[in-house]
Amino acid sequence: MPAPDLATLVATGHTALILQEVQQGVMGDESALPALADAARRSGATANIARLAAAARTASIPVLHCTAETLAGGFGANHNARLFGGVRRGGTTPTSASAPVPEVGPAPGDLIMPRYHGLSPLTGTQLDSVLRNEGITTVVVVGVSLNVAIPNLVFDAVNRAYQVVLVTDAVAGVPDGYGPQIIENTLSLVSTLATTDGVIAAWGSPHAP
Numbered sequence: 001m002p003a004p005d006l007a008t009l010v011a012t013g014h015t016a017l018i019l020q021e022v023q024q025g026v027m028g029d030e031s032a033l034p035a036l037a038d039a040a041r042r043s044g045a046t047a048n049i050a051r052l053a054a055a056a057r058t059a060s061i062p063v064l065h066c067t068a069e070t071l072a073g074g075f076g077a078n079h080n081a082r083l084f085g086g087v088r089r090g091g092t093t094p095t096s097a098s099a100p101v102p103e104v105g106p107a108p109g110d111l112i113m114p115r116y117h118g119l120s121p122l123t124g125t126q127l128d129s130v131l132r133n134e135g136i137t138t139v140v141v142v143g144v145s146l147n148v149a150i151p152n153l154v155f156d157a158v159n160r161a162y163q164v165v166l167v168t169d170a171v172a173g174v175p176d177g178y179g180p181q182i183i184e185n186t187l188s189l190v191s192t193l194a195t196t197d198g199v200i201a202a203w204g205s206p207h208a209p
Helices: 034-042 045-058 082-090 127-133 149-159 178-185 196-202
Strands: 015-020 063-068 111-115 138-144 163-172 192-194
Touching: 015 045, 015 149, 034 045, 034 163, 045 063, 045 138, 045 163, 045 196, 111 127, 138 149, 149 163, 163 178, 163 196, 192 196
Parallel strands: 015 063, 015 138, 063 111, 138 163, 163 192
Antiparallel strands: none
């Protein structure tokens, strides 16, 4: 059976926009990972995520900000990978560091799904359950990073039978050149690749260029 076209795949009623760690403590001014925040801005990913969020709201597509946070005192935080040590030192707690970057919101009606452990909101939050309760079958994925969290989210979504649309110019990783490689050689095998302009056009949005 041929794959559905993009407009059908991301149609209103069964689609959600998932913003992975598009927050001040990761992609913004308080980033514990300044090279990643810089890469997201230089590549245009941050600006494209803002455009997608605005278009999604216009099209009545749910916008979910999936943030990484730590509980008070670091209670229950992961200690089983080097990456988590950097997050703890960065202090990504429920403060301004966990807030979405200003360009993307949150806007009225957006949902924030904090994650206190692990690498993916589909295992670390109630995201899977609430999406299923709303009849969501397609997730449009944007954010960071292509090094770890985005592949983890994509794989988790595919394993749970979601259709995944990865917006290739609204994700980022480090160093320069690494992201396109993992998109081409790995993520293209399990997701539908699209551009910001393509998704916005599929939503019939006035935010299209």
